[in-house]
Amino acid sequence: MDNDVSAGSTTTSTLGQLALGLTLLAFGLGHTEVIDGVTAADSVSLATYVGGIALFVAGLFAFRDRDAFTGTAFSALGALWFTWGVTSDAQVSANAAGLFLLLFALVALSLTVAASGASTLARGTYGLLFVALLLLAIGQFGDSSGLAKVAGWFAAAGGLLAWYGATAALANWPTALPGRAAGRGVTATG
Numbered sequence: 001m002d003n004d005v006s007a008g009s010t011t012t013s014t015l016g017q018l019a020l021g022l023t024l025l026a027f028g029l030g031h032t033e034v035i036d037g038v039t040a041a042d043s044v045s046l047a048t049y050v051g052g053i054a055l056f057v058a059g060l061f062a063f064r065d066r067d068a069f070t071g072t073a074f075s076a077l078g079a080l081w082f083t084w085g086v087t088s089d090a091q092v093s094a095n096a097a098g099l100f101l102l103l104f105a106l107v108a109l110s111l112t113v114a115a116s117g118a119s120t121l122a123r124g125t126y127g128l129l130f131v132a133l134l135l136l137a138i139g140q141f142g143d144s145s146g147l148a149k150v151a152g153w154f155a156a157a158g159g160l161l162a163w164y165g166a167t168a169a170l171a172n173w174p175t176a177l178p179g180r181a182a183g184r185g186v187t188a189t190g
Helices: 009-032 040-064 068-086 094-117 120-142 145-171
Strands: none
Touching (some): 009 068, 094 120
16 A cells, blocks of 8 residues: 555544444443443443454554544553453452543543544543543442443443544534634623
8 A cells, every 4th residue: 555645534533433432322321221121241342342443443544644642542442442341251359440440531531631633522522431431430449330320421422422523524514513703702881
């Protein structure tokens, strides 16, 4: 393949956001237990292959396209999902599971802070992922299933943002939030 020809970071980003969105939705909805009989354990295969392998490969393609932020984000999150998926049946202490979640919450926090050049949807996705992982970690440390359900809602919301961002890119839907024109604030009257 000619090194001057690139698949393009937009394509890579769209694929990665779609993989992240689907994985977060399944993982989050499983933790909320809002669908009868569906738990987070039911998302293990999706997390391993779509969230883990596909997202990691999308990260490698982003690095090839010289997109360091997207490459780092997708590779790190691919590692998260793959590790979570393949170790889901392992017997570990609640504190070890909490530490794993806390460490990846820090990765999500780094991505949120570093996403200043990314879209609002991407920043929102990483921010919601951070909150979800933090709440899950605290829930593991404190043995709180109620906190895990709240975390599931944050993860599902992050998944919806990522899914919408990917779908919007494919369908040419709007992704910018409406806002005020610069300099048109409220003025004081006296």
